[in-house]
Amino acid sequence: MAATPRPKRLPGRPVILLLQSFVLVGFFLLWHVLTATNIMSPFFFGTPLAVLERTWKDFASGVIWYHLYITLLETLLAFAIGTVAGIVFGFWFARAPLVSAVFDPYIKAVNALPRVVLAPIFMLWLGLGIWSKVALGVTLVFFIVFFNVYQGVKEVSPVVLANARMLGASSRDLLRHVYLPSALAWVFSSLHTAVGFAMVGAVVGEYLGSAAGLGYRIHQAEGVFDTVGVFSGMLVLTIFVIVIDAVVTVIEKRLLHWRPQEAHTTGAQG
Amino acid sequence: MSVARAAPPAPHPALAIEGVTCSFASAHEKGAVYTAVRDVHFTVGTGEFVSIVGPTGSGKSTILNVIAGLLAPSAGRAVVFGEDLHGINPHAGYMFQADALMPWKSALDNVAAGLEFRGVPRAEARERARPWLARVGLDRFGERFPHQLSGGMRKRVALAQTLIVDPKIILMDEPFSALDVQTRQLMENELLDLWSADRKSVVFITHDLEEAIALSDRVLVLSAGPGARLIGEYRIDIDRPRDVADIRMTPRFLDLHREIWSQLRDEVLKGYAQTKLQ
Ligand SMILES: Nc1ncnc2c1ncn2[C@@H]1O[C@H](COP(=O)(O)OP(=O)(O)OP(=O)(O)O)[C@@H](O)[C@H]1O
Ligand SMILES: [Mg+2]
Numbered sequence: 001m002a003a004t005p006r007p008k009r010l011p012g013r014p015v016i017l018l019l020q021s022f023v024l025v026g027f028f029l030l031w032h033v034l035t036a037t038n039i040m041s042p043f044f045f046g047t048p049l050a051v052l053e054r055t056w057k058d059f060a061s062g063v064i065w066y067h068l069y070i071t072l073l074e075t076l077l078a079f080a081i082g083t084v085a086g087i088v089f090g091f092w093f094a095r096a097p098l099v100s101a102v103f104d105p106y107i108k109a110v111n112a113l114p115r116v117v118l119a120p121i122f123m124l125w126l127g128l129g130i131w132s133k134v135a136l137g138v139t140l141v142f143f144i145v146f147f148n149v150y151q152g153v154k155e156v157s158p159v160v161l162a163n164a165r166m167l168g169a170s171s172r173d174l175l176r177h178v179y180l181p182s183a184l185a186w187v188f189s190s191l192h193t194a195v196g197f198a199m200v201g202a203v204v205g206e207y208l209g210s211a212a213g214l215g216y217r218i219h220q221a222e223g224v225f226d227t228v229g230v231f232s233g234m235l236v237l238t239i240f241v242i243v244i245d246a247v248v249t250v251i252e253k254r255l256l257h258w259r260p261q262e263a264h265t266t267g268a269q270g
Numbered sequence: 271m272s273v274a275r276a277a278p279p280a281p282h283p284a285l286a287i288e289g290v291t292c293s294f295a296s297a298h299e300k301g302a303v304y305t306a307v308r309d310v311h312f313t314v315g316t317g318e319f320v321s322i323v324g325p326t327g328s329g330k331s332t333i334l335n336v337i338a339g340l341l342a343p344s345a346g347r348a349v350v351f352g353e354d355l356h357g358i359n360p361h362a363g364y365m366f367q368a369d370a371l372m373p374w375k376s377a378l379d380n381v382a383a384g385l386e387f388r389g390v391p392r393a394e395a396r397e398r399a400r401p402w403l404a405r406v407g408l409d410r411f412g413e414r415f416p417h418q419l420s421g422g423m424r425k426r427v428a429l430a431q432t433l434i435v436d437p438k439i440i441l442m443d444e445p446f447s448a449l450d451v452q453t454r455q456l457m458e459n460e461l462l463d464l465w466s467a468d469r470k471s472v473v474f475i476t477h478d479l480e481e482a483i484a485l486s487d488r489v490l491v492l493s494a495g496p497g498a499r500l501i502g503e504y505r506i507d508i509d510r511p512r513d514v515a516d517i518r519m520t521p522r523f524l525d526l527h528r529e530i531w532s533q534l535r536d537e538v539l540k541g542y543a544q545t546k547l548q
Contacts, residue, residue: 162340163370165358167384167435177383181374258374260417 046228054232064236070213072238074130074202078137079195083187086142090149090183100150111143115201119208128210137201144194145187152186153179188256191248199241214240282352284361284439284471285314285337289346292332306332308497309346312490314439317469319480323534324492325541330475331367333492334441337473338364350439363437365428365445367475371416377427378403378412384435402430405460421448426457433464439471447477458485458514466506479534484514484524491534494541502533 010016028048034040035047042050058064093100115136122132156178164178187194206215214237221229276314290310293405296302296449307329335341335347339359345436348355350362381402385395403409405425408419416424425448430439446454462485465472482489483506490492491502508522 091361099352157370159366159368159370162338162373163364163366163431164372164383164387165340166364167363167431168360168387170387171381173387174364177375177386185374229449256375258415260373 010242034160044227046231050228051231051235054228055235058232058236064217067213067217068236068240070130071199071202071215074133074137074205074213075195075199075244077134078201079141079198081134082138082141082198083145083194085138086145087149087183087187089142090146091153091179092230093146094150094153102256107143107146113237115139116204116208119205122205123209133210133213135204136205138263140197140201141194144197148190149183152243155186156182183255185259191252192245195244195248196241199244203237204246275448275480281316282349283313284316284318284351284546285473286349287312287333287337287346290333290336290343290348290350291345292329292336292341292388293344294336305344305497308499310492310498312503314471314473314499316471319472319474319485319487320490321474321476321486321488322490322492323476323479323482323530324498325494325534325538325544326477327544328492328498328537328541329503330492334364334443334473334475337439338362338441340364341389359439360442361438363432363435363439365425365432365443367443369424369428371424371427371431373416376415377408377414377419377423378426380416382432384431388435399430399434402434403427404441406430408458422450422453425449429457429461437470437472440465441473443475444477445474446481454481455515461485462510462512462514473526479527479531480518481514483508483523483530484512484517489530491530491537494537494544496544502530506522511547 031040031045031048035042035045093103118139119132119136120134126132126135161174161178164174169177202213203215206213208215208217210216214233218230218233218237221227221233286380287310291305291308293303296304310333312320322330322333332341336343337355337359339348339355339357348359350359367543371377372383375383378396378399380393382390382399385398386392390398400409400412403412404427404506408423408426408430411419411423416427419427429445432442446457449457458481474482474485479489486506489502489504489506490500491504492498493501504526506526508520508526510519519528
């Protein structure tokens with residue numbers, strides 16, 4: 001049981017998984033029935049069997065792997081570069097109030113800008129290869145990490161800080177033993193969002209102009225009105241997202257084990 | 271006395287608080303100030319155990335923050351071993367009233383932190399932290415994180431964390447108020463043992479008058495705020511070594527308790543009324 005009484009008891013994890021798969025199967029069934037009976041035209045909506053078959057063939061023949069690899073590479077690069085930059089600048093701004101006061105409106109303005117409009121410019125600057133997509137992802141990831149690190153450094157408990165200082169911590173010790181762990185906790189709490197945005201940057205970039213990647217595949221299929229290809233591309237993208245998200249969850253659990261979770265006693269259900 | 275020999279320099283007290291006044295910007299009115307403590311004077315000798323009792327919100331933690339060097343007083347000064355205090359007090363260890371452990375460090379790493387900050391390699395610091403955890407009865411809990419410990423356990427980790435760096439002046443802000451009576455008496459006795467082994471100066475804050483008398487050489491009484499002052503000073507002439515549980519029955523203890531309580535009670539009532547008003 002949770003330490004605080006929950007308003008309603010959820011059923012166990014297997015039951016939830018079962019219900020989730022019902023929703024999936026139901027969705028495909030509905031899609032199948034509607035297209036098979038021609039209520040929805042298969043030309044515009046594809047058919048689930050064709051989509052699954054196409055997806056299977058792409059994996060079996062191996063064509064999709066290269067595109068997956070490109071998208072994954074762009075995502076990881078955008079995530080890594082954006083995160084490092086976000087941490088560095090987040091720290092700097094949090095520790096230098098004047099800098100943060102001066103740049104505050106500009107940061108907000110740039111963050112409010114829809115990043116898609118930057119895509120053509122990045123292509124102009126960096127070409128059609130992976131770097132223009134990485135750049136787009138970085139502009140998305142950077143701000144998420146930046147704001148979280150800024151918050152994490154600002155929100156360090158003053159008592160914990162005072163305690164560390166009384167124990168003899170130098171400013172370098174404070175950085176390493178207090179500010180950084182606190183900031184990282186905030187970064188990791190936004191890990192899912194950051195990885196998601198890195199991928200959005202990659203796929204949107206590919207969609208708008210490239211020669212490889214999942215976004216490129218979808219764009220290609222659209223160009224020839226191949227709806228089955230479009231839906232198949234979306235399906236692969238979805239699987240890609242789910243796998244990445246699961247990996248992130250594992251990493252998060254390992255790195256944030258010091259944080260209070262919802263308390264569970266062993267042997268309890270739910 | 272030989273005339274040829276120069277007179278030894280007057281020994282400095284470990285700590286002297288001289289005319290300390292602390293005012294804060296008022297939270298309620300813009301521009302107004304709230305004076306928490308006014309014109310506080312006292313000294314703590316080397317190896318002396320001094321308690322401060324006073325009603326809630328009177329300014330006990332504020333005084334301790336001044337001694338720690340975390341808060342610069344609006345007026346007056348703190349003098350530590352004869353030197354004016356500016357910035358963090360390097361001789362003081364401070365056990366805070368609120369939770370102050372680093373939540374991302376295990377209990378053992380929290381205890382070892384002070385040594386690490388002093389340049390001791392991590393592995394060695396952890397080894398030296400182990401016996402300290404054992405001393406506060408937590409040897410089996412070294413790998414737990416603070417959120418996995420009870421409130422009382424966290425206090426005990428904090429005690430070990432403060433003492434491991436061997437400060438000459440120990441500041442304790444209601445360290446045992448979260449503990450149950452039994453553990454509390456164990457910890458109090460443990461503290462007295464540690465203290466009598468190598469006499470450090472202790473400034474101990476508590477709500478609990480019995481605890482103050484049982485532990486201290488002197489008890490100072492702080493009046494209710496605003497502008498709290500020290501209004502009483504009592505020397506506790508009970509022999510040491512003491513057992514905190516046993517001496518509570520002795521006639522001298524009861525006399526002292528009656529005497530101090532008669533003064534403290536009025537202030538507590540005033541302080542409570544004040545807090546309600548705020
Ligand atoms: N940073 C601050 N800003 C404004 N007011 C403060 C600040 N710190 C303390 N005060 C005020 O000063 C007074 C004394 O606070 P302090 O924390 O020293 O009380 P205390 O004696 O330790 O109380 P308790 O026994 O409840 O811990 C309180 O009225 C409090 O509201
Ligand atoms: Mg206090």
